[in-house]
Amino acid sequence: MVARAETFGGDILDVRAFCAVVDLGTVTAAAASLRETKGSVSRRLSRLERALDARLLARHPRAVTPTPEGLAFYARAKEGLALFDEAAESARDSHAVPAGHLRVTTSVDFGIEVMPEIVASFRALFPQITVELLNTDGVLDLAANRVDLALRLGGEDGDTGYRASMMATLAIGLYASPAYLERRPAPAGLPDLADYDLILGREKLGPFAKLLSADGRIEPVLLRPAILASDFAAVLRLTLVGAGIGQLPTLVAARSVQSGDLVRVLPGWSSGGGTLRAISLAGRELPARVRLFREHVRGALASRLAVEMAPR
Helix, strand or coil: CCCCCCCCCCCHHHHHHHHHHHHHCCHHHHHHHHCCCHHHHHHHHHHHHHHHCCCCEEECCCCEEECHHHHHHHHHHHHHHHHHHHHHHHHHHCCCCCCEEEEEEECHHHHHHCHHHHHHHHHHHCCCEEEEEEECCCCCCCCCCCCCEEEEECCCCCCCCEEEEEEEEEEEEEEECHHHHHHCCCCCCHHHHHHCCEEECCCCCCCEEEEEECCCCEEEEECCEEEECCCHHHHHHHHHCCCCEEEEEHHHHHHHHHHCCCEEECCCEEEEEEEEEEEEECCCCCCHHHHHHHHHHHHHHHHHHHHHHCCC
């Protein structure tokens, strides 16, 4: 049976005091360097020797010298303190310097249709930050999966373990390709939708959808899908190839609308898509890379929505 190595249970400040004494040769000089009293440093040395159960210093009237055990410990301790100081400096810098690795999770359709250009433009601005994008419709535990930021509809802002920041209010509209509209002119009103091939996504749970107009009217409409897809990414692809009129979040459709590959149908009507929030762990200041990415996403989403809603 292999014996388990014992871990150090002492105070790192005691280790610093020991290294200072070895470096400077006297307890008095070490105390002045550490801005402590001579008695305080002497107590640190004694406490460290008790914690290690080893004699590290030989005391002389005018100086102290390290024992062989002390020299061996000093060499490793100096190396360990340097690594610790480097790690601490890196942690402090992470709040101000935009660098490091960023893990982000979002839904499959949002990750496929919205995030690629956002990540690319972010990396162009901050090439020293690497990005890992986790596309899943499951809710990942941020701490367990080491996720820095989750982009989700809703959010756990009511949970004390998370903080949530609103990114955008989503709406779901109706879209068709120009090729489909060449074959079948766009519907003139909501009742006409019953005569069209509708492509609906997973959010369509029943035969009715409440469509909200710009003036606040609410009208329930019977929507019978010709094609029902598991996610909005599939709805978008089917709509682009002219399979029918797709019901899509405005953010997912925005780029295709801008390029002219999709046209908004019945633009005065949409259904609520919820609030997109950026979720992060609470209880600590966000590193610079996370703050910068969150604000970059917010700005990019606002630009997309402005393009999609612009009159044509």
